[in-house]
Amino acid sequence: MNATLRARALRAGDELEGAPAEEILGWAVEQFGSGLVVAASMAEAVLVDMLSRIRLDVPVVFIDTGYHFAETIGTRDAVRHRYDLPLISVAPQLTVAGQDAVHGPRLFERDPDQCCRMRKVVPLDRALAPYQAWAAGSRRAESAGRKNLPAVGWDERRGKVKIHPLAAWTDEDVERYVQEHGVIVNPLLSDGYDSVGCWPCTERGQGRAGRWTGSTKTECGIH
Numbered sequence: 453m454n455a456t457l458r459a460r461a462l463r464a465g466d467e468l469e470g471a472p473a474e475e476i477l478g479w480a481v482e483q484f485g486s487g488l489v490v491a492a493s494m495a496e497a498v499l500v501d502m503l504s505r506i507r508l509d510v511p512v513v514f515i516d517t518g519y520h521f522a523e524t525i526g527t528r529d530a531v532r533h534r535y536d537l538p539l540i541s542v543a544p545q546l547t548v549a550g551q552d553a554v555h556g557p558r559l560f561e562r563d564p565d566q567c568c569r570m571r572k573v574v575p576l577d578r579a580l581a582p583y584q585a586w587a588a589g590s591r592r593a594e595s596a597g598r599k600n601l602p603a604v605g606w607d608e609r610r611g612k613v614k615i616h617p618l619a620a621w622t623d624e625d626v627e628r629y630v631q632e633h634g635v636i637v638n639p640l641l642s643d644g645y646d647s648v649g650c651w652p653c654t655e656r657g658q659g660r661a662g663r664w665t666g667s668t669k670t671e672c673g674i675h
């Protein structure tokens with residue numbers, strides 16, 4: 453079953469390379485329907501907006517780590533208000549206070565990988581479990597580690613098709629779409645933050661350079 457799905461994903465990745473983002477997302481919606489879920493970081497709502505123009509019953513999932521900036525939670529709430537899509541906010545098993553009690557305060561400083569695992573990876577795994585495929589707004593231009601991101605690929609660990617409709621988009625492409633469609637944008641992006649994450653691990657900076665500054669960590673492990 454997984455081998456067939458994997459082969460389908462890799463074939464689609466070849467066929468859809470260079471296709472417009474709307475076509476890639478449209479393919480995913482057509483192929484997987486309610487078996488598809490879209491993950492949103494709430495940096496901007498480009499992918500959510502695009503989805504809303506295709507189909508309104510595909511859920512959007514947001515990981516509420518408990519460490520988000522107020523602006524990010526506000527962006528989530530504005531997106532929920534504006535779009536008629538099911539928006540699922542997923543929380544970790546432990547609250548921040550609960551995590552502090554069990555693992556000690558400021559785990560994000562002492563062991564960010566464990567903190568990310570408990571607050572992002574495990575909750576997302578749980579949220580994605582019922583679905584065959586998931587889409588995210590990751591782009592090749594965001595970092596060196598993402599430069600080979602396929603339009604459609606295979607999430608080996610989770611055994612799911614993973615779709616990146618915006619893989620080939622530049623920052624200018626995002627800006628153009630935002631302007632053309634009046635897309636909701638997290639206010640942090642006009643306050644010097646290029647990448648939006650948890651407040652303890654995000655500083656102002658270009659691209660994803662503001663994430664986990666001073667450490668070699670570049671990804672939280674969900675991608």
Ligand code: SF4
Pocket residue numbers: 517519559560563564565567568569571572649650651652653672
């Ligand atoms: S980004 Fe930082 S605060 Fe957020 S889950 Fe990861 S380590 Fe914890």
